[in-house]
Amino acid sequence: MILKIRLLPLIFLSLLACAVFVKPPSAHGQSIYCASDDGKRNYCSANTRGGVEMTKQRSGSACIQGQTWGWDNRGIWVDRGCRAEFITRGGNGGGNGNNGGGQSVTCSSDDGRRHSCSMDTRGGVRLTRQISGSSCVQGQTWGYDNGGVWVDRGCRAEFVAGRGGSWNGGGNNGGGGGQTFTCSSDNGGRNYCSIPGGGNPNNVIMSRQISGSACIQGQTWGTDRRGLWVDRGCRAEFRTR
Secondary structure (H helix, E strand, O other): OHHHHHHHHHHHHHHHHHHHHEOOOEOOEOEEEEEOOOOOOEEEOOOOOOOEEEEEEOOOOOOOEOOOEEEEOOEEEEOOOOEEEEEEOOOOOOOOOHHHOOOEEEEEOOOOOOEEEEOOOOOOEEEEEEOOOOOOOEOOOEEEEOOEEEEOOOOEEEEEEOOOOOOOOOOOOHHHOOOEEEEEOOOOOOEEEOOHHHOOHHHEEEEEEOOOOOOOEOOOEEEEOOEEEEOOOOEEEEEEO
16 A cells, blocks of 8 residues: 555656646647657657648757658657657548648559649649658659649658648738748759748748759758758748748
8 A cells, every 4th residue: 555655656747747748739639749869769649540740840850751750550750860849630630721721632652653633733732641651752752733733652642722822821921820931942052031020940831842842841941040941942932830
């Protein structure tokens, strides 16, 4: 009996430590912090049935979906020093009402080859849920052109078309959802772009890739104390949160 009483504080502290890393559910799902502090793969328990989105990278090491982070039935995994905040989507992860989303399409490269799926891409395209185990990286294993969205090398995912030319509904005031701006590496070199309103670089996300060259966070775009940078031909629209 005495041993059980002594164990109670330890159990309470263990539960408290777990609570530090899992934030209360939001309107979009559960917010979770997951870290690969030892440089190895680490799993964080999460309900991933509706898909997962990285909301904020915390590490200096790149967090790239399918390479240094991803998810499966066990939860969210991170690897090679990636530390980031993630949010799970509830339900089936459709999420097609966000940001004025339009047509939703599932496109698959089941045979490992390039496949195209018809879609109205005039307002841009966003990947809303990766279904395959193979990574879906924009500009490498998926992208879009005037004919629709394409996937390659085993990528299978759900995509949603935008409306009105951008995911913020066009313009730079974003209706309370942040400001949209474009940054380009037109000469193939690194280029810095100022963030509207002198915003925090950590609160910038890529909303739409425009270039044929891949825009991959930590490789061809990122942020530091100087602001937002793009490199190696990346050109994209970014949004402040």
